[in-house]
Amino acid sequence: MVEITNLYKKFGKNDVLNGIDLSIKEGGIFAVLGPNGSGKTTIIKTILGMVIPDRGSIKVFNTDVKNNSDYRHQIDYLPQIANFPSNLKVSELIKMIKDLRGKTDADQNLIEKFKLGPFLNKKLGTLSGGTKQKVNIVLTFMFNSPIIILDEPTTGLDPISLIRLKELIEVEKSKGKTILITSHIMSFVEEVADKIVFILEGKIYFKGSIAELKTKTKQQDFEHAIANILTENHA
Amino acid sequence: MLKILKYSFFDLMRSSWSYVYFAFYLLLGIVLLFLNNDLSKAVITLMNVIIVLVPLIGTIFGVMYYYNSKEFTELLLAQPLKRSSIFLGQYLGVAISLSMSLVLGLGLPFIAYGLFKSNAIWDFSLLLVVGVFLTFIFSALAFNIALSNENKIKGFGYSILMWLFLAIIYDGLFLMSLILFEDYPLDKVSLIGTMLNPIDLSRTLILLKLDISALLGYTGAVFKQFFGTSFGLIISFLALTIWVVLPILRIVFKSKKKDF
Numbered sequence: 001m002v003e004i005t006n007l008y009k010k011f012g013k014n015d016v017l018n019g020i021d022l023s024i025k026e027g028g029i030f031a032v033l034g035p036n037g038s039g040k041t042t043i044i045k046t047i048l049g050m051v052i053p054d055r056g057s058i059k060v061f062n063t064d065v066k067n068n069s070d071y072r073h074q075i076d077y078l079p080q081i082a083n084f085p086s087n088l089k090v091s092e093l094i095k096m097i098k099d100l101r102g103k104t105d106a107d108q109n110l111i112e113k114f115k116l117g118p119f120l121n122k123k124l125g126t127l128s129g130g131t132k133q134k135v136n137i138v139l140t141f142m143f144n145s146p147i148i149i150l151d152e153p154t155t156g157l158d159p160i161s162l163i164r165l166k167e168l169i170e171v172e173k174s175k176g177k178t179i180l181i182t183s184h185i186m187s188f189v190e191e192v193a194d195k196i197v198f199i200l201e202g203k204i205y206f207k208g209s210i211a212e213l214k215t216k217t218k219q220q221d222f223e224h225a226i227a228n229i230l231t232e233n234h235a
Numbered sequence: 236m237l238k239i240l241k242y243s244f245f246d247l248m249r250s251s252w253s254y255v256y257f258a259f260y261l262l263l264g265i266v267l268l269f270l271n272n273d274l275s276k277a278v279i280t281l282m283n284v285i286i287v288l289v290p291l292i293g294t295i296f297g298v299m300y301y302y303n304s305k306e307f308t309e310l311l312l313a314q315p316l317k318r319s320s321i322f323l324g325q326y327l328g329v330a331i332s333l334s335m336s337l338v339l340g341l342g343l344p345f346i347a348y349g350l351f352k353s354n355a356i357w358d359f360s361l362l363l364v365v366g367v368f369l370t371f372i373f374s375a376l377a378f379n380i381a382l383s384n385e386n387k388i389k390g391f392g393y394s395i396l397m398w399l400f401l402a403i404i405y406d407g408l409f410l411m412s413l414i415l416f417e418d419y420p421l422d423k424v425s426l427i428g429t430m431l432n433p434i435d436l437s438r439t440l441i442l443l444k445l446d447i448s449a450l451l452g453y454t455g456a457v458f459k460q461f462f463g464t465s466f467g468l469i470i471s472f473l474a475l476t477i478w479v480v481l482p483i484l485r486i487v488f489k490s491k492k493k494d495f
Contacts, residue, residue: 011494045494045495048312048313049312050309050312050313050494050495051494051495052492052493052494067491069315069316069317069318070315071315072313072314072315072316073315075313077313079309079310079313083305083306083309083310084306084307084310085246085304085306085307085310086306087246087249087250088246096242097310097314099238100238100311100314100316101314101315
């Protein structure tokens with residue numbers, strides 16, 4: 001579904017991606033992990049075509065993403081920081097995205113699920129961070145695309161919404177979709193992820209299941225396994 | 236692209252700035268016409284205002300809109316839309332809404348004054364066309380500067396400098412070079428110099444049409460002598476069109492390579 005080969009990206013003098021090779025062929029939940037500044041968001045943005053790589057290629061469903069935009073019909077993306085035009089109302093934003101991407105009725109369901117009804121006529125600039133994130137989630141999940149990319153989806157969510165989000169992710173997974181998640185909340189990752197892709201200094205350090213990671217690092221629990229990679233590589 | 240254009244346009248139409256801009260021209264038009272009572276003088280005063288002010292407003296609005304709609308842009312980039320249509324749509328939204336404020340703001344008082352019955356209608360229409368051209372040129376230039384500068388303050392600074400240079404400094408340098416090199420034949424140099432500045436070009440174009448030789452100045456006189464009035468008009472329109480097309484091409488080109 002997603003095929004990344006030999007990907008390089010520099011921002012100024014800063015090498016962010018140093019030859020990433022990643023191939024995702026099956027459905028399931030993939031957690032992209034790594035310390036701050038390791039290039040997680042950059043990888044996601046190159047898949048979406050927002051960042052243009054210096055070298056290497058990315059294929060989504062066998063189409064090269066370079067100079068192409070139609071493939072993005074296959075991807076639902078939840079950006080890390082929910083920045084919306086502040087003078088639009090929530091309902092207007094939802095209507096606009098529908099107008100740009102195509103018809104869907106799933107939004108009603110999602111609005112109810114996240115209790116956004118009272119906010120529909122409020123301007124986005126007046127919403128709290130958590131509410132914005134809920135709007136963000138509605139916009140992402142209302143289209144039924146085979147690939148879902150979630151960049152720090154838990155930011156600002158209250159416990160109930162977090163449970164709802166997890167349910168939502170499970171439902172989408174059961175449809176056989178590929179879901180890419182980045183997060184710094186290890187308990188969340190451990191709970192939802194099938195596979196871990198660990199990025200360190202712009203390279204893929206580890207790819208496999210959580211159990212494999214534990215064996216590799218000889219640690220009992222997931223959080224320590226991750227911490228182990230980090231301390232060993234920075235010592 | 237049309238959808239983006241539509242959203243940018245309505246977004247701007249809802250902002251109070253469009254109305255302030257519109258109201259300013261409305262007031263200017265009313266004051267000039269009803270207190271002055273001389274249509275051809277009003278057109279000349281308007282020319283002087285348009286030639287300096289329209290580029291300034293186009294520049295500031297262009298830069299401001301680009302930086303303000305950053306969030307909107309990022310939202311759109313993740314959607315199945317071409318980059319060129321996102322940026323061109325936004326650019327056209329700005330340019331068209333500004334042009335509308337200008338044309339309506341100046342047009343309404345002139346119509347109320349009874350423009351259709353006077354023979355100044357062509358001079359006046361030309362003035363509006365030039366104003367629209369300048370809006371398109373300077374908002375495109377502003378978009379270019381904003382696209383190349385991540386830093387808002389820098390972007391604003393460079394665009395104001397660009398306006399200052401083209402509206403004021405350029406003329407000074409031009410005059411000085413004409414005085415310095417007066418021993419040489421300068422006809423062609425001054426022609427090219429005029430073409431290279433859209434503000435000078437617009438001024439020459441309007442003065443050619445108004446046929447006021449006293450105001451034409453050296454370059455205008457050379458222009459008229461070289462091309463004649465009607466050919467001169469065509470040439471300057473062509474040059475203005477190039478001034479619109481080139482920055483737009485750079486917007487398309489630059490936006491394809493940018494990281495967000």
